[in-house]
Amino acid sequence: MRTLGGLLSSFLLACVLSAANPTPLAPSEVAEPSPLLAQPTRAQRAGAQATFIAAFAASNAVAAALAYVPPRVQFDRAGRPDPLVTTGGLLLGALAQVALAPLLAEAYRIGDADLAQVRRTMWQWSRWPALGAAVAVLLFGAGALLERNDFGRGQGLMIGGAALLAVSWVTFDVTAIIGANRGYREQLP
């Protein structure tokens, strides 16, 4: 679900942003000179955004794989899941997703963007979902710890953590993409 949710949100946003070209600001609305080194063409702008979103979708897949592999390997060895290992997988996946996002802003080089501004705006938009993901993993981990010694005792927390993580993950994807896009558009003349 996490993988699907992440990919789906990225894909939907890609469709929306690709279909609707960013509207150039009217000259009267431009308060300061554009920080762009050169005026990007429409193709450059579209290319930058499409590349970023594609890279984001790919990073989702990588993060989901990182979340999946440790519990899978552990299950194959032990024949049963270990909730703590599952927690570790989720932590790894969430960290990867949050850590990869700023790197993906490199895609905006295609659009001659100030990458620092793209990253800054992206983080402003996505920091709360990232925090939500961290809380979610903590909740899941606390549940896993309880579950380890008392079957059923930690499952409520694990379910709550997993649900919060799924929501946070999808929201992080959406807000990071919107934030990066905003950060880029703010630079356009």
Place this chain on the structure above:
Amino acid sequence: MSLSRRDLSLGLAAAALTRCGPATLSPTGVFPLGVASGDPAPQGIVLWTRYTGAAPLSVALWPAGTNDVRTLSVTPDANGFVSLDVGALQSATDYGFAFRDAAEQQSAVGRFRTAPDLQARPVVTIGATCCTKYGNAFDVLARAGQRSDLDAFLLLGDTIYADGAHTVEDFRGKWQEAFLLPEYQALKASTALVATWDDHEFNNDWARDTLDPGRFTAGSTAWFEHIPMRRNPDLSTRVWRRVRFGTTAEVFVLDCRSERYRSKGQYISPAQLDWLKRGLSSSPCTFKLIMSSVPISQFAVPFFEPFSYDRWEGFPVQRTDILTHIDDAGIPGVLWVAGDFHLACAGRVSLDGPGRNAVEVLVGPGGQVPNASPSYPSAPQFEWSSGINNYTEFSLDPSTGRAKVTWIDASGAVLYTQTYAL
């Protein structure tokens, strides 16, 4: 009984094949689904095959290691299915058997052991599994099929996955795709089966009042065609029954599906429940194995709670009734055996309340994906669980009153073993 030269040669060949073991199984084209036996009794067995030829058919059977071949003529039904209830056998004896037609085409050789005399108290060894979905590896079945020491093998249900089937031809197709596999043929030929059905022989999570009657008729027709079991003389479609092994063990085979009515809160019929209670109370056997396709254990935890509607817990009146009966009557030796969960498990039926002293063992899956729960049953109610495909061995020793339960994977490795003083 007359013994012709041909019978003797068949018997000798078959006996030789038996000694060679199941690896030599090579069913011919007119016996495409191999052979099987079921519901062993001290003097009887049900022999099974499907014959696609047209010549007169017979079956030869002989005590293992002897040339004492007995031949019986067999009349398949209109669709070629043979289900022959053979009597006058020696108790507690290994037999070989093979079908042969007048055109000299012979089936694979099967093996079974008749049940001990009703007063005998030998150690009884029984295998069990459940949940074998076509498309998964059936190595576990092949591994179990290599054994020649089992008194019987329990199939706890979900033997096939026929969820999309509607007509009897559809259901037959599902049975055949499973039983054409050499792993299943090896298992069926190696020992007597004692089988019940669960949901996937018909449709996911069905009850009698949620399944189209025509679909039930088609599914049950195909089930009785493919499973060797002794039919009830009064009600031929009844699946619940008892199979006894001396005074060592009695297996209570439940039908937890076809008498289930969700609208009435009925998990099994009152008649079946009464039969079970009376049978448990009156059984002279040291061990009473209750073969319930779906667990009776309390799984009142968030990961398992959403599915409680499809097991005993969803029918609390009857669940409490049978568990209280066992507790109050102090019936010793009861062991619940279930499947369905795609995980193997051992533990107490309940943490507290009725069933707190009862033990339930979950067998299998025999060929399925493991349960997807991120947390498996564990302490304090459960002592062990695993999602690895497996079969379970029950070694029941009446002299000690101990039941040794061992879960074995496809490589033959022991996953877990536990001995219960019941």
